Amino acid sequence: MSGDKTVGIVLVSHSAAVASAVAELARGLSGGGSGVAVAAAGGTPDGGLGTSSELIAEAAAAVDGGAGVAVLVDLGSAVLTVKAMLADGDELPDGTRLVDAPFVEGAVAAVVTASAGGDLDAVEAAAGEAYDYRKA
Known part of the structure; x- marks a missing residue:
């Protein structure tokens, strides 16, 4: 557990609307x-679809409280950008x-775990475990 500091979460999507909605x-x-x-760090600075290192950097700086920042992304080029x-x-x-x-399930798991005081390792593990969530 990280004490009174919490892990910050950045959600990177090619769409500002998607990133905001998932957040x-x-x-x-x-x-x-x-x-x-x-x-949320979605889209490009001009409102288009894509990813922006500028928006991602601003979002990460905004959520950084000293306990680490977990970045979750939606699609391939967002991975490459980060x-x-x-x-x-x-x-x-x-x-x-x-x-x-x-992206969606991992974001929920990450925020839940961070809000419970989980450190960056715990947040990463919880988000990654979302791959195992069965829907049928």
Whole structure:
């Protein structure tokens, strides 16, 4: 557990509307997020579809409370953008981690776990376990 610091969550989608809606859903299903900083980084700065390292960096800085930042992404080029930013080393806060998880279910699990005080390892594990959620 991370004490009184919580892991920040960044949701990266090719669509600003999708990123915002998933953030709202995750907060709502976690009982309001209990102080977890969740930021949507969707689309391009001009409102188009795509990903933006500028928007991702701004979102990560906004949610960074010193306990790490978990970044969940929707599609392939978002993965590539975040990986490039992590490799660069100075665009994202220290302790930022790309989390391999399904976007919607992983976001909910990440926010729930962070709101319960889970550290970055616990948040990453919970989000990744969402791959095992059965729907039939």
